[in-house]
Amino acid sequence: xxxxxxxxxxxxxxxxxxxxxxxxxxxxxxxxxxxxxxxxxxxxxxxxxxxxxxxxxxxxxxxxxxxxxxxxxxxxxxxxxxxxxxxxxxxxxxxxxxxxxxxxxxxxxxxxxxxxxxxxxxxxxxxxxxxxxxxxxxxxxxxxxxxxxxxxxxxxxxxxxxxxxxxxxxxxxxxxxxxxxxxxxxxxxxxxxxxxxxxxxxxxxxxxxxxxxxxxxxxxxxxxxxxxx
Amino acid sequence: xxxxxxxxxxxxxxxxxxxxxxxxxxxxxxxxxxxxxxxxxxxxxxxxxxxxxxxxxxxxxxxxxxxxxxxxxxxxxxxxxxxxxxxxxxxxxxxxxxxxxxxxxxxxxxxxxxxxxxxxxxxxxxxxxxxxxxxxxxxxxxxxxxxxxxxxxxxxxxxxxxxxxxxxxxxxxxxxxxxxxxxxxxxxxxxxxxxxxxxxxxxxxxxxxxxxxxxxxxxxxxxxxxxxx
Numbered sequence: 001x002x003x004x005x006x007x008x009x010x011x012x013x014x015x016x017x018x019x020x021x022x023x024x025x026x027x028x029x030x031x032x033x034x035x036x037x038x039x040x041x042x043x044x045x046x047x048x049x050x051x052x053x054x055x056x057x058x059x060x061x062x063x064x065x066x067x068x069x070x071x072x073x074x075x076x077x078x079x080x081x082x083x084x085x086x087x088x089x090x091x092x093x094x095x096x097x098x099x100x101x102x103x104x105x106x107x108x109x110x111x112x113x114x115x116x117x118x119x120x121x122x123x124x125x126x127x128x129x130x131x132x133x134x135x136x137x138x139x140x141x142x143x144x145x146x147x148x149x150x151x152x153x154x155x156x157x158x159x160x161x162x163x164x165x166x167x168x169x170x171x172x173x174x175x176x177x178x179x180x181x182x183x184x185x186x187x188x189x190x191x192x193x194x195x196x197x198x199x200x201x202x203x204x205x206x207x208x209x210x211x212x213x214x215x216x217x218x219x220x221x222x223x224x225x226x227x228x229x
Numbered sequence: 230x231x232x233x234x235x236x237x238x239x240x241x242x243x244x245x246x247x248x249x250x251x252x253x254x255x256x257x258x259x260x261x262x263x264x265x266x267x268x269x270x271x272x273x274x275x276x277x278x279x280x281x282x283x284x285x286x287x288x289x290x291x292x293x294x295x296x297x298x299x300x301x302x303x304x305x306x307x308x309x310x311x312x313x314x315x316x317x318x319x320x321x322x323x324x325x326x327x328x329x330x331x332x333x334x335x336x337x338x339x340x341x342x343x344x345x346x347x348x349x350x351x352x353x354x355x356x357x358x359x360x361x362x363x364x365x366x367x368x369x370x371x372x373x374x375x376x377x378x379x380x381x382x383x384x385x386x387x388x389x390x391x392x393x394x395x396x397x398x399x400x401x402x403x404x405x406x407x408x409x410x411x412x413x414x415x416x417x418x419x420x421x422x423x424x425x426x427x428x429x430x431x432x433x434x435x436x437x438x439x440x441x442x443x444x445x446x447x448x449x450x451x452x453x454x455x456x457x458x
Contacts (some may be wrong), residue, residue: 025337104333107397108254114397121398149444150419153394157416158383161390165382168336168343169350187386190379194423215378 008046010036012060015053019098020176024054025105051110058106058113061096062120068092069127077134079203082189085131086211089159090185094178100163101176121156128152132192140200141192151195155188162187170219183218186211237275239265241289244282248327249405253283254334280339287335287342290325291349297321298356306363308432311418314360315440318388319414323407329392330405350385357381361421369429370421380424384417391416399448412447415440 014036018027029050033043047053068088072081093100107114129152135141136148143151162184166176189211196204243265247256258279262272276282297317301310322329336343358381364370365377372380391413395405418440425433 104393104397118398118400146441147419147422150416150422153444154383154387154416154420157387157390157394161386161393164333164390165386168333169347171347187379187383190376191383191420192423193376194421212375215382 007038007042011043011046012053012056015050016057016096016098019054019057019102020096024050024098024102029053051113054106054110055113057096058099058116061092061099062116064092064095065120065124069124069131071127071130071134076138077131077140078138079140079200079207082135082140082204083207083210086185086189086207089188090178090182093159093163093184094181097163097176097181100160101167103160103164121160125152125156128155135192139197140204141195142197143195147195151191154191158184158187158191166218177220179213180218180220182211183213183215186213236267236271240272240275241282241285244279245286245325245327248283248286248331249325253279253327253331258282280342283335283339284342286325287328287345290321290328291345293321293324294349294353298353298360300356300359300363305367306360306369307367308369308429308436311364311369311433312436312439315414315418315436318417319407319411319440322388322392322413323410326392326405326410329389330396332389332393350389354381354385357384364421368426369433370424371426372424376424380420383420387413387416387420395447406449408442409447409449411440412442412444415442 011032015027015032018032018035027050029043029047030040032050032053033040036043047056068085071077099106103117107117129148132141132143132148132152136143163176163181166180166184186208189207192204193208240261244256244261247261247264256279258272258276259269261279261282262269265272276285297314300306328335332346336346358377361370361372361377361381361384365372392405392410395409395413415437418436421433422437
């Protein structure tokens, strides 16, 4: 059985690579098979259709996010935790960037995936709220309950919409760099800028510097004269 | 010529109504003709295809936004201006909500529209930056240039992604209430919460109360036990 499992994993990893490079919509199961130099029949032996491959990739993404989007257990949150969340979010968004680019289309064509995504997003919003509440308890942020709820919602929307924003705003929307995604993580970090306490300000300012990417670099394919000025 | 112009306008307005109610993807030119009790041939006399109708609706939306998204001329900005922008944004988002729901799909199927949208979004980002800079000059907000740029970007992303967020997070994604969109405008307002100056705080707090919609109401189709808590 071992080789069969390996082919199925290879299909998933090759699909991820192709989806990220060219967009999920441009890639058919035939493209994936040709890229791997296997027959379409071999691919269909493992996956009935492209949706089944996407479902596996979404599960991977979901497990990855679930693995780090948790408040620290048994101790107060620190600014170092903030760095950890930002780094993990950047890595997850970068690794599964095709999901962020084509999400709406993917959910439209698969009601099961749409239902799973709804549960995933509700879970992320709840854990996000707990994480922000932990930063408030630790004296790093100063916010009330309504502000935490609004901030979590905005963070979720920016994180899940950033790649699409890049794709609808830039001329050459297919090319996505890790730097461009990093700016999206910075955009989430600045959501809290007005709520940082004096005691945490220096440490959080260091994070701003670490994650800052000039907008011109994030939007590198937009012509110079049409950049934000 | 008068009746002909009227039919063409009626087609555009009926299309807007149907797109908003049922989503652009569920509505064909045949649906529009049947709804208006005209022949498909009569509709095609005015518009070669659905894309041409959408292009007119996008132009209307673009003109509407361009008409109010401007810094006040010859005077300092006031908190009343802020209320005006929020009200106008709410009205525009509500009136053309199908554009926000199906944007990615609409742009994918029409490269000309995609190019116009890129110019539109770049223009909005530039005017948005100027508007926020005006609030800083007027002593209503306290931010530096990088913060203004980040805030404008986040405001744009929240405004253009809110309807899609509702649609991917709620069970019954077709039903959109004006209250649900109002919460999106509130989400944009709270982006500045940490930057409001002491002198403007009371007036801005009144805006928070005016635009606040409980999340449970915005997400009214999501089951109670899975709401943010």
